[in-house]
Amino acid sequence: MILDGKCPTGPIEKSWDKHRFDLKLVNPANKRKYNIIMVGTGLAGAAAAASLGELGYNVQAFCYQDSPRRAHSIAAQGGINAAKNYPSDGDSILRLMYDTIKGGDFRAREADVWRLSQVSNNIIDQCVAQGVPFARDYAGYLDNRSFGGAQVSRTFYSRGLTGQQLLLGAYSALSRQIKAGSVTMHTRREMLDLVVVDGVARGITVRNLITGELESYAADAVCLATGGYVNVFYLSTNAKGCSVTANWSAAKKGAFFANPCYTQIHPTCIPQAGEYQSKLTLMSESLRNDGRIWVPKKKEDVGKLPAQIPDADRDYYLERKYPSYGNLAPRDIASRSAKEACDAGLGVGPGGRGVYLDFADSINRLSEDTVRERYGNLFEMYEKITDENAYKRPMRIYPAPHYAMGGLWVDYNLMSNIPGLFVLGEANFSVHGANRLGASALMQGLSDGYFVIPYTIGGYLVTVKPGAVTTDHPEFKKSLEDVKATNNKLLSINGKKTVTEFHRELGKIMWENVGMARSKESLTEAIKVIPQIRDDFWKNVKVTGTGAELNQQLENAGRVADFLEFGELLARDALHREESCGGHFRVEHQLPDGEAKRNDADFSYVGAWEYKGNNKEPELHKEPLKFETIHLAVRSYK
């Protein structure tokens, strides 16, 4: 099937304004008749729930944590982009769009990226009005810093806490609507199934994580703002509870999963210290503003203390290879370069899996106090984890899975191919193409939540009769029974291996075969081994306790069971995409200098997969990508 993104036509500059005008409106008195389900209350979900509640819709919001304030958006450190051009350094909406399309290696939709760039400025205004304490200069104006993949300073920030401050802003707006009664918040609930009636999304089945009870909720539209799936690698920078479960349940009900192979491996994370490790911690990309990345030039220097290695014997490899962007090369490039250096035996620290991020020059140039003011909390966090003082010796960093550019397929209105199912934020695939630039995730989450879905959902709702389906419908009962059967099965196996052991096993296969460098052999291997682990899981997993109580093992078992299915799809997508682009690097497809080699003639499309049943091959649908404003070009940061 050829998919249609239903993007507006005509001049790109007018596309979003024209579309907004063309969208039908829901009369204010009718809005209260419509129920909307919002699953996930991170940046996208909280912003959307608050905005839709304020418009007058009845919103039922769900999160698995004990409070919407805990969503993993909170961990974003560095900043949020906007095309304000406050520093007058040449920025514009078009330039932000250009950087995002290019950064994504020409695998995103132009119209979506234009809209994102256009509303980026509204986001800053909105957050300031909420009382988000952005960094200010001494005159009292908003301050900016630089981020990877851009030659302008367009990143707004709040210390190293930007995600926290933006999330708490959205959470405060959500709290106001909860108080006003327009949003009902259901915490400690995990969505385990999407209910589809006659091809239309009508509700969800959730598990109450405190009592274990399964609950049904019906609505006129279901929105998923359920985040990304890189915990499929087991070790990642995501929170422990992040999973693909909600999205995968939708995929199993017919929603297409787009570009799952586009995963972002973030270059600046604290390296793994041991086998017991449960997660990896990110060090913000903003550190690359003032830190210089290097490895020893000579293998015999690898074991030496960094101070013992003279400048002449250090390879500042990003500055050497990418002189115009230097240490601010995009994430995929910086990550692959780190891997190359370590694969060449030049890595530092335990297992040779690390490169230095050195602040000595900046401390000399700016003073330690200035560096502390900019990044103090990050240096503190680094010291807590590694017991090393990064003011005195360089940080050690290594790439780690961080973000999913892929996600459920949506059209320009953020609606999936299932009518009534909308997907927001990291959970959808729409704007980042094959690689996301730094400080763009917060921008997308808030753009979708505050400024896109409140308009586009109305265009759908006017076409449906409110309350047409209730939880009395047999599909809701069937969904409850299916979920219950799966949980009972997990609890009854009583095998020999824990859920975490299976997750680690899957993670290793994913990281080694479907990680930063992928090949036909490695992917074929993954596609062979993952079903074996999956079979073993369903025969040999041990889940203690019962389903009728708080049971964290059961929660995790369900998430890992889904990763064991989804991981295979990710590998299949990576195998089918015979090119390298952004975060998807196939060793067979590289330029003579080792850069990614795209194949625009054959792969300039969105690959959206339709689930066809467990252990059956999924079907690929394509949405061709057209580049009319930003012309296809080899991505170069040299």
Add this chain to the structure above:
Amino acid sequence: MSDHKTMTLTLIVWRQKSATDPGKFETYTAKNITDHHSFLEMLDCVNEDLIHAGKEPIVFDHDCREGICGMCSQVINGAPHGGQERTTVCQLHMRKFKDGDTIYIEPWRARAFPIIRDLIVDRAALDTIIQAGGYTSCHTGGVPDGNAIMIPKPIAEEATDAAECIGCGACVAGCPNGAAMLFTGAKVSQLALLPQGRPEAAARVKNMTAAMAECGFGNCTNHYECQAACPKGINVKFIARMNREFLKAQFA
């Protein structure tokens, strides 16, 4: 990968099936722990052993494991988050303990935080306080340009100091009165310091402090235990600022 010496520790952990169950301490042994294990990774190892033995693992709240979501919440040897300065449980590392140590692990204990199970408590009361007024009532859209509201850098910095609160509730757990004054004071102060928050400052402080009392939190008697327990180092001066805002509000 790890070349560190390992530790063996005795854990004395609060186990409680449900809010109505009486609960009791149980003793466990944590083996093969290195100084690079985080505290929660140490508990993960104990739980893996328990699961293999067919026993119920210890239940605890956690999520981001990088000290920012505020989900983790354990009293370790009598101190919320373990008593290391500016550190959440998830960022506490085992290098702060030594081989043979005995470690007591308990949930937050406060009237407003009923225990759900083992080390998990219900902190919905903190959300209730925010819902009472921890926001500016701006609409989505229809706000001025970000630079139209100028904010002196020192004010922005001080507001950020207050805004760093992660809402974990350690301040309540550390307070002999089970008060949420630091939590509430931080949000009241952040918004009172900023021009965007001024129009509603009086109503906000009244409503939020009223919600605090209704939720069963105690009052402040200047022990400063909240500041000592706070993993983000939120300063008690924000309680003083809230008190000033509260007094001013009486005449507003």
